[in-house]
Amino acid sequence: MRNLTDIYVRLSDEDRDKRCAADESESIQNQKSMLINYCIEQGWQINNIYCDEDYSGADRERPAFNQMLKDCEEGKVDIVLCKTQSRFSRDMEIVEKYIHGKFLEWNVRFVSIVDHADTSVAGNKKARQINGLINEWYLEDLSDNIRRTLKHKKLKGEYCCPYAPYGYKLNPDDKHKFIIDPPAAEVVKSIFEMYKQGMGYMRIAKTLNEQQIPPPAVYKEMQGLNYRNPNAENASSRQWRDSSIYYILRQEVYTGAVVQGKSKNLSYKNKKRVKLPKSEWIVVPDMHEPIIDKDLWNAVQNLLKSRQGNDKQFKTESNEINPLRGIVNCSECGSGMWRMSYQSGKNRYKYYRCRTVKNSEGICENINSIRQIDLEDLILKELHKLSDTYFDETQISLQTKQNNRLLAIEEERKQLEKKIAKVQNNSVQLYKDKLNGLINDEQFKLLNDNFNKEISQCNERLELIRKEIENLTSEKQTDLSREAILAKYKNTEKLTFELVHELIEGVHVGKLDPETYEREIEIHWKF
Template structure:
């Protein structure tokens, strides 16, 4: 060593070091590490080139900013030696230790030395000690990671919020750790998104509306509030987009449920994220105040499952996917003529004997619904209806219909299972080739999955209708809420109506049967 021999000092402190340190014990602090290393250089008469320090970074993290700056400088031979308090301060990753200390540093002619555990790459005798320390440090990190993960998972199961940032619309409760409270400003935007979607506006159109109003997207909003939240940068990084709207509309956090464990690190050594299957998410109900009520939430979720076609102005039809032909039960399709919207059954166009068809203007249908709604309200205030006679009959009929559909699907699934067994036997005896077996079995399995999904949806619907059956007061409140409406919007249609059946128009007798299955 001579006067031109330059030394780089490296210090590191991680969050786990801070937590395990005793009160008043700053032996692991950045400050003390620096003092120790500088004192060593002074005694040995070494010239310090620079001090590299990473605060709050794990020893297995390869993304440490000052660490990477130091390695870059080492490659460019800006100094001759790296000095650290211990090997663990430098790194806790055995593969990284091997790669740098006994490969790259030798190639770059960089000397590595530690003060406390006496690792010195210029001494052949310390290589094995270095490798043993590296393995021990890595085992420590792996155990620590597992323990931390277990603690966090337990907190998630208890409904505590674990995360650096609250979901858009909420903020962390300053008085209760792990609890969320409503952010008044952002929550109004969340409500607006749900209301607009329920009224028929598409996700892209909602994003455009918010952008035109100059409302910052969630990441930009957090940044403006002083949170260290990164976004993609530039002007477009502050804009609302289709997927940000979609994420909000699907997020159960807005009905008061804590949804966590949606993603995790690839490993304790790699901070890159991977998605966790929805079946493994941790969801705890009723942990915080909801922004969206269940009625609006259910309306939106039902709509999200359907594929709507807009009229070109960003809005879907008032009765989209709500109206069916009374004869063949096909959904009526929207058409437009001379500026007016109509609904028609297209089955009759396939074959003249397939269906007599159904045809009605949306204007006429809207008037009929408002008329029946007012009539229903009058009946609701009579003694008979108050006891639930008329509405209960309607709900019981729908429950019975759903039960029949479930039983039918169960029988179809049994048939499908029998077909699959037979297919397998045909493959074994050579009647079917492997290609044919895979093709046919895939089709049958897809059909079975669809039937199972239909059964699940049917059971959920029965549960919902049974709940309504028991609550006559709630049904009365819903009807009276919309008693004096003169015009419907998409939100009202979603809340009030499950399905509308329209029959063939008898022009001679001026009769067109219309049956409404209400949502209450």
């Protein structure tokens, strides 16, 4: 046996607090040293050493852990070695899935030194399951303790996040407190002043971009903070946007309050965050120097309230929801396109314009707008074209042929299965004839080889038929789903929000050709 071994070590945040000069047993270096020496003693060959630092034992997205599992699935290793089972995972579901499930399927042995877990030892499974339960209970208790501790700190007004809000810095003497960051604070003040003077979100964003003031995410990077904007590749994310202005104008932190607890994880296992109602937020006033005084704050909040309900991006004058909301994007820069409108006489005309172009100049070349009515007409036209193509006689004939083919090969499969059963019965009878002396060994071997060959040929054909049936069935299900959707909207003459969001993933609008006055528009259907 090869005994190729993957060593896995992990150090989590919950263990980090336990470390001290007298107790380094949980350190990465000591884990590696212990496991390497164990491999040498056992005569095992090390394939790779995988390390996840600052990852919880319940985290299923550990990069090194998942790479190690990939090695196991691809048959590159025979053994996974850890210091303890908890280093592998504290999640009982993961322990059951891999150590007691997939590893057996992949022929991989799991060994942990300290708690003597070894899947090659008979009777060791119950001990591993008990270890798994204890580890999961520990993790659950730890999660509850951390939640209670954090809530206690938040109720005292201690800030519990790694980065201060834009306009502030973390106090170097107390990381739970803020001090004003003068350059950014001046920008925050100017945003509130501009809004008070009647400027809208977009106009404020455009003004800041023209002044070449970096937006919050970029500013944090320039300050040397270990901060990464996940949308940094998008040019528009390096500019001020109306959404940033919208957010800043509503942040009570600028009045001196610490506001936390706006969302929470579903559980210690599920990291999905859910928003909490404002009544459950933790707000502690007068915890740091305000950037915005009470008069300016109240004036801006009153303006925001007075302008609520006037957002033409989402609803028309008749309160009809915009059918294209959230799906129109710019093909050039990848940013969303913003719906605008203008009044001409008694009519109001709506159009879409690239959000990046609206906020700043020179970043995106898609500078020409497109009328919403033209975009809706194009989508309807393409929808009718799809319906006409799908329901024409040629397409229906093709579907009929596919259905007939499916029936034919289903029948062939049944006949082959009957034939195999018959040949197997004949083979059994042949063996009985040999035992009864009706045929000699040479005759038995010749006839039995023919039976086996016939069964093998039938099985090969059966496998091909099963694959073809699987493909045709899948195509038929897709066709039925597509048919139901297209039939539902076949004769529609007007786009609705329900129709668009059931059928369309997104609409991507390219720039206008200055010579032909045409532009490429891609519709990404959901089927």
